Amino acid sequence: MNQMSKYIVLPLVLFVITSCTGIPEGIKPVKNFDVTKYQGKWFEIARLDHSFERGLEKITAQYTIKPDDNVEVINQGFSTIDNEWDKAIGNAKFVNKKDEGHLKVSFFGPFYGSYVIFYLDDDYQHAFVSGPNTNYLWLLSRKPNPPTELIDKFIQMSGDKGFDITKLIFVKHLQN
DSSP states (O other): OOHHHHHHHHHHHHHHHHHHSOOOTTOOOOBSOOHHHHOEEEEEEEEEOOGGGTTEEEEEEEEEEOTTSOEEEEEEEEETTTTEEEEEEEEEEESSOTTBSEEEEEEETTEEEEEEEEEEOTTSOEEEEEOSSTTOEEEEESSSSOOHHHHHHHHHHHHHTTOOGGGEEEOOOOOO
16 A cells, blocks of 8 residues: 555545444433343334335344343344344444443444434433434334323434434334
8 A cells, every 4th residue: 555545545444434433413422321221122113214224113122231241232123015024133332431322333244333322211211322423313112102202302302413303214013
């Protein structure tokens, strides 16, 4: 690699790596985070659209602490197009401290995406989660039908933080 390439390629690689695990402007990960309380099953209530969940309903995420202190992530949803369940298994690691709600998640080898919990109630029943920028947003709940007041809070807080709430998708959790 010649000298000029180093000045172009290396900063580009660093940008790509850090932008995938970055935090959107104005978002702060929750403090005093306890992954043991966070683990378990969560229902996806709302999200912004992205290709890897397009056409899915009944979406859940299961988080399990592994012996190496990383977190196994199992995302599952029902494809209305294929009429079958779609599942992805990933690995999450803390970006900074283990008591901060900022993790990086990988479903594809060495490529990680940011997972930033910016709201979490005291009972670990509801969470607002962002990705590396304001194109990624989720409302998670331990139950498939959270209170309307929570959904209103999610919409208000997310809109105030720069997410395009007009594009929210609300996930169906009806039984077959």
